[in-house]
Amino acid sequence: MSGEIKIEVETLKDAVSRLNSAIDIFEGYVNNYVSEARNSLDCMHSNFIQDLMKTLNNMRDNSNPKTLNEVKSFSENVAAAIEAYVETDDTIAGQISAC
Numbered sequence: 001m002s003g004e005i006k007i008e009v010e011t012l013k014d015a016v017s018r019l020n021s022a023i024d025i026f027e028g029y030v031n032n033y034v035s036e037a038r039n040s041l042d043c044m045h046s047n048f049i050q051d052l053m054k055t056l057n058n059m060r061d062n063s064n065p066k067t068l069n070e071v072k073s074f075s076e077n078v079a080a081a082i083e084a085y086v087e088t089d090d091t092i093a094g095q096i097s098a099c
Contacts, residue, residue, distance in 0.1 A: 012082050019075050027068060
């Protein structure tokens with residue numbers, strides 16, 4: 001075992017950036033997706049609309065904010081870990097080059 005740790009920092013930063021983009025998109029649906037979906041069905045008439053409305057009423061928008069906050073926290077923690085790694089790596093590299 002060589003003891004080397006290889007971390008693709010730019011790949012990790014790119015992944016965090018894509019996750020944050022997905023969070024931004026999801027955030028728009030968090031509080032009002034179900035109510036908007038219900039409203040969009042108001043003018044429709046079909047045999048299954050009543051069942052769909054019941055389903056949407058049961059899908060309250062109360063778990064989405066918790067999920068969103070957990071994903072945001074995860075993204076922030078990963079970004080902080082990347083930053084800490086880069087800072088530590090730079091510090092060690094500076095110490096090695098000074099020798």
